[in-house]
Amino acid sequence: MNWHAVKAIYYFEMARTFRTIVQSIGAPVLTTSLYFVVFGSAIGSRMTQIGGVPYGAFIVPGLIMLSILTESVGNGSFGIYMPKWAGTIYELLSAPVSTPEILLGYVGAAASKSMMVGLIILATSTIFVPLHIQHPLGMIAFLLMTSVSFSLFGFMLGIWADSWEKLQVVPLLVVTPLTFLGGSFYSIDMLPPMWRTLTLFNPVVYLISGFRWSFYGLSDVGIGASLGFIAVFLTLCLAIVSWMLRTGWRLKN
Amino acid sequence: MTAILSVQNLTKTYAGGHQALKSVNLDIRRGEIFALLGPNGAGKTTLIGIACGLVTPSGGSVTVDGHDVVRDFRAARATLGLVPQELTTDAFETVWATVNFSRGLFGCRPDPALLERVLRSLSLWEKKDSKIATLSGGMKRRVLIAKALSHEPRVLFLDEPSAGVDVELRRDMWNVVRGLRDKGVTIILTTHYIEEAEEMADRIGIISRGELIVVEEKATLMQKLGRKQLTLHLQDALTAVPAALAEYGLTLSADGMTLVYAFENEGGRARITALLRQLSETGITFRDLETSQSSLEEIFVSLVRGAA
Numbered sequence: 001m002n003w004h005a006v007k008a009i010y011y012f013e014m015a016r017t018f019r020t021i022v023q024s025i026g027a028p029v030l031t032t033s034l035y036f037v038v039f040g041s042a043i044g045s046r047m048t049q050i051g052g053v054p055y056g057a058f059i060v061p062g063l064i065m066l067s068i069l070t071e072s073v074g075n076g077s078f079g080i081y082m083p084k085w086a087g088t089i090y091e092l093l094s095a096p097v098s099t100p101e102i103l104l105g106y107v108g109a110a111a112s113k114s115m116m117v118g119l120i121i122l123a124t125s126t127i128f129v130p131l132h133i134q135h136p137l138g139m140i141a142f143l144l145m146t147s148v149s150f151s152l153f154g155f156m157l158g159i160w161a162d163s164w165e166k167l168q169v170v171p172l173l174v175v176t177p178l179t180f181l182g183g184s185f186y187s188i189d190m191l192p193p194m195w196r197t198l199t200l201f202n203p204v205v206y207l208i209s210g211f212r213w214s215f216y217g218l219s220d221v222g223i224g225a226s227l228g229f230i231a232v233f234l235t236l237c238l239a240i241v242s243w244m245l246r247t248g249w250r251l252k253n
Numbered sequence: 254m255t256a257i258l259s260v261q262n263l264t265k266t267y268a269g270g271h272q273a274l275k276s277v278n279l280d281i282r283r284g285e286i287f288a289l290l291g292p293n294g295a296g297k298t299t300l301i302g303i304a305c306g307l308v309t310p311s312g313g314s315v316t317v318d319g320h321d322v323v324r325d326f327r328a329a330r331a332t333l334g335l336v337p338q339e340l341t342t343d344a345f346e347t348v349w350a351t352v353n354f355s356r357g358l359f360g361c362r363p364d365p366a367l368l369e370r371v372l373r374s375l376s377l378w379e380k381k382d383s384k385i386a387t388l389s390g391g392m393k394r395r396v397l398i399a400k401a402l403s404h405e406p407r408v409l410f411l412d413e414p415s416a417g418v419d420v421e422l423r424r425d426m427w428n429v430v431r432g433l434r435d436k437g438v439t440i441i442l443t444t445h446y447i448e449e450a451e452e453m454a455d456r457i458g459i460i461s462r463g464e465l466i467v468v469e470e471k472a473t474l475m476q477k478l479g480r481k482q483l484t485l486h487l488q489d490a491l492t493a494v495p496a497a498l499a500e501y502g503l504t505l506s507a508d509g510m511t512l513v514y515a516f517e518n519e520g521g522r523a524r525i526t527a528l529l530r531q532l533s534e535t536g537i538t539f540r541d542l543e544t545s546q547s548s549l550e551e552i553f554v555s556l557v558r559g560a561a
Contacts, residue, residue, distance in 0.1 A: 002327070002360040004356075004357045004358075004359075004360050004361060004362060005357060005358045005359070005360055007357060008353070008354050008356075008357025008358050009357075009358070011354075011357075012346075012350075012354050015346075015350065016345075019345065083343075086341060086342075086343070086344070087337075087339055087341030088341050088342065088343055090305075090307055090335065090337050090341060091335075091355060091358060091400065092358070093305075093306050093307050094305040094306050094307060094330060094333065094335050095330060095358040095359055095360075096326065096327040096328070096329075096330040096331040096359060096360055097358065097360075098327065247309075248309055252306075252307060252308060252309050253267065253299075253302065253307070253308045253309070
């Protein structure tokens with residue numbers, strides 16, 4: 001293993017986060033705080049409890065997941081698209097680094113950043129709502145697996161994209177709608193039966209449900225299904241990204 | 254001398270059907286400066302790209318110190334340094350951060366003393382804390398060279414390193430290159446400045462339309478392919494070249510005052526004495542004479558035209 005390379009890529013990527021700290025960390029924290037104010041306090045006070053959990057607290061796992069997904073995809077895709085766009089990718093391609101090393105560096109940094117944002121949002125949420133985490137280890141595990149798999153998904157998008165527009169299109173038109181419709185702000189039990197069935201095809205439901213289970217022991221779908229989904233998604237992304245790096249698809253001539 | 258880089262039957266056809274390399278074979282000797290010359294689109298950058306892992310070959314192989322650049326890429330690439338043609342830099346990083354990044358990427362532990370030496374040799378030390386975006390084009394070129402040298406490569410590729418750089422940088426750069434050669438680093442460069450190849454290179458390869466037309470020691474190339482000419486400035490004007498001298502293929506200037514004898518290096522030189530003797534016998538006297546040799550540039554142009 002070329003650990004020096006892993007470290008170099010990881011620090012390089014993290015340095016950018018700290019260089020642009022307001023944009024990287026401040027912005028998602030502010031956005032999520034606004035959600036708490038609007039949905040948690042203003043609207044939440046008129047909502048009944050869901051499964052015995054006050055509405056403001058109920059939406060915390062969903063909001064964290066919303067940020068984690070957006071951040072992971074954004075960080076993962078930007079990390080590899082930027083050198084591709086600027087041309088500095090030549091150095092990575094000509095370096096003695098293998099697929100696992102590239103992924104540990106880039107995806108590791110992207111996932112670290114989104115986990116940082118997730119944990120900061122979690123800390124921020126305690127200002128607005130009382131929180132109780134029933135399964136802390138489960139919470140960390142879900143946070144980690146989601147951050148890694150969606151950073152990997154973002155990395156894949158970064159390799160695929162050949163324009164800034166394409167880089168934005170999947171997060172904006174696919175990830176954000178799926179997250180909003182994935183039960184961030186409601187339990188899918190509240191939906192009419194047909195929509196509930198349809199929602200089960202939304203992969204984000206499984207992530208939010210599993211993550212919410214780690215907080216309150218409540219879940220829309222079985223915890224096994226949530227874990228199974230993340231495992232399958234992670235394996236799929238890993239297989240595709242490995243193929244992309246091995247063949248140099250959209251990276252090499 | 255053993256080959257440090259060996260190219261065997263290398264071919265590359267791009268997705269659009271363009272055949273950039275047609276079965277190229279080439280051995281680069283350890284410790285030499287090899288200049289690869291060729292017109293735009295000849296395949297120089299593709300050849301370098303395949304050796305460094307930027308381009309996937311369609312066929313054939315490249316080995317560096319016995320390591321195949323595809324199968325055993327880790328060992329092969331660790332020995333290679335590349336200064337690309339384009340000024341591609343991380344605009345928002347500092348010079349110091351970017352050279353440290355490059356060193357780490359190539360699997361080397363941090364060595365601030367070495368990096369300081371590299372930056373000083375390229376007159377970059379004072380700029381080490383500057384963001385790359387604030388540097389001039391010439392300075393950015395120096396940063397690219399520093400990045401390539403940060404992991405002490407044993408083979409250094411310089412792809413058009415002089416393109417768009419000022420005289421001072423060019424002088425600094427060639428001093429660095431000479432210093433590297435003295436340390437045993439093999440240097441492969443492509444350049445449009447043929448006089449640079451003429452001055453710096455030990456051997457020269459000329460590539461045109463994906464084929465290596467010639468690979469030769471610089472001196473041999475110039476001796477074998479260069480044309481010499483003997484110019485005689487006559488005492489009295491001639492109206493025509495005397496019939497007795499027809500076998501030499503002399504050309505007479507319009508004013509009749511200059512006779513030019515062009516000859517290939519090998520056989521032609523021996524005939525100079527005979528020519529001069531015959532001139533004397535014919536009663537032609539001259540007040541001055543000079544010889545000149547064609548430059549590498551002229552050889553290059555004639556070879557590439559011949560291949561086209």
